[in-house]
Amino acid sequence: MILDFKINANLAFDCVETALSSYLSWNKIKWEYMFIGSWGFSFNSFIGPLTEKSIDPLMGNVRLPLFVYGGIKIVRKKNSIEKAMQFIKYELENNRPVLLETDIYYCAWSTQYKQYKSAHILTIIGINDDGNIICLDNGAYAKFKGPVIMSKEDFVSGYRSFLILKNHNKRKEIKWTNLIIESILCMKYKIHPDFIYYLKIFKLSYRMIYNILILAKKFKLQTSFDNIRMLADTIEKVYYKKNDLNFIEDTDLYSNKLYKRIGKVATGRKKYYITLDFLAKEYNIKPLYEISKRLNELSHMWEEVKFYFFECVKNEDIESLKKASEKLKKISYDEELIAKELYDVAISAIYPNS
Known part of the structure; x- marks a missing residue:
């Protein structure tokens, strides 16, 4: 006996995400909201410029939203x-x-x-x-x-x-506005999304969680957008000084950790797009749908950055570093604008007459 089972084949998913989304689809359970914590970024130049340890995609564990909202x-x-x-x-x-x-x-x-x-x-x-x-x-x-x-x-x-x-529990009603606001604040102020879901598991109210996020904002001197620009500046310095090029020595792209880390940031945007597209269709929110398409385009821009690193690592094309820096600067401003628009859409839905 062979089951007529279908896989949700998506190049942005790892094997766990593919397995979970496919299994839930088989059982006619919605799963797309599990990527709400996939849009993030942090760069720490003090760890060492252009190493995989200096870049953190700040992506949440998909199991936590499934547990909190789906009771799974x-x-x-x-x-x-x-x-x-x-x-x-x-x-x-x-x-x-x-x-x-x-x-x-x-x-x-x-x-x-x-x-x-x-x-x-x-x-x-x-x-x-x-x-x-x-x-x-x-x-x-x-x-x-x-x-x-x-x-x-x-x-x-x-x-x-x-x-x-x-x-484990009954599925909770998903308030798309809360999901958007929390994810934007986490992404902007570099708060790991898993932290929020552990607070939810411990039964903290939305208001308390929102206040914690606003409080955390006061201690963040730099936003994730600032960090993307810092990465761009660091790459530009490497290009002009021709130093800190250790990452080029590992020409095997399957093991080059910096190359893979950039790819993970790109797939994070693709996953967040899936969640936005789902929320837009599920709740019939046209502005959300339009913004989700732009975020998907941003994921392609990150893929371009990944390609420039490919050119640098595989073909020793140092000029591609300059292109990567320029692309990252554009990405930072585009992401900042999209985050503001998303936040405004959610706030307008909560306070329509404000």
């Missing part, structure tokens, strides 16, 4: 191999796919995976006559275009746990 708790379940196989068969017989956490090294259908030993999420949709696992690769579905086979031996060797989604 994600837990790991670890069984013996024998009980694990029984669990898979039971779930499939009841028309439920299984989210498997395995070691990526034992995903034999990709030679690239053999270079690493780390956690990877697969969606099990069946078992064939030989007892091998039929699954979908949440990290590379666009590449394989369908099911892949994991042998019994690789399953045993790579097995770590199952991801179980439980309805």
Whole structure:
């Protein structure tokens, strides 16, 4: 038996996000709001210019919004191999796919995976006559275009746990205005979004959380937009002085941490766009829809910055650093304007006559 399960294939998602969004779609549960904490940025030049440690995308854990608003708790379940196989068969017989956490090294259908030993999420949709696992690769579905086979031996060797989604609480009404205001304040003043959701878990009211965010604002001398401009200035200095170019030495883009960190910032914008687009359609807010499209365009601009780093790292094109600096300056002002417009749209919805 093979389940007719569909993957939400999106290049912006990692394997966990793909698995969760696809599983929730299968169960007809809305999930798009889980990326509300994906728009962020921080740069600390004191850590060291142009290193991955100096850049923080400040992206929240998608599990927290799912828990706070959807009442969905994600837990790991670890069984013996024998009980694990029984669990898979039971779930499939009841028309439920299984989210498997395995070691990526034992995903034999990709030679690239053999270079690493780390956690990877697969969606099990069946078992064939030989007892091998039929699954979908949440990290590379666009590449394989369908099911892949994991042998019994690789399953045993790579097995770590199952991801179980439980309805912990009833789904709460989502106030889109609160989501927007909180996310904008967190993003602007470089407050990690997870902090807000832990406050919500501890039952703090929206008013108390808003006051905490406003208070935090007084202690932030620089906004995230200022930090993007600082990064642009730092890159410009590197370009003219031709120093601090250590990041160029790692020409393997799969391991170049600075290149990957820039990419993560770009995907954060794409994910936030997904949430904005969802809220615009769910609550029929035309201004939100228009702004979401512009934010999606910004994600492409970040991808351009990533491309310039690619040119610099792979092709030793130092001139691309100057282009990256110029692009980042434009991004900073565009993001600042979009954040203000988003905030104003939410405030206008709360106080329509003000």
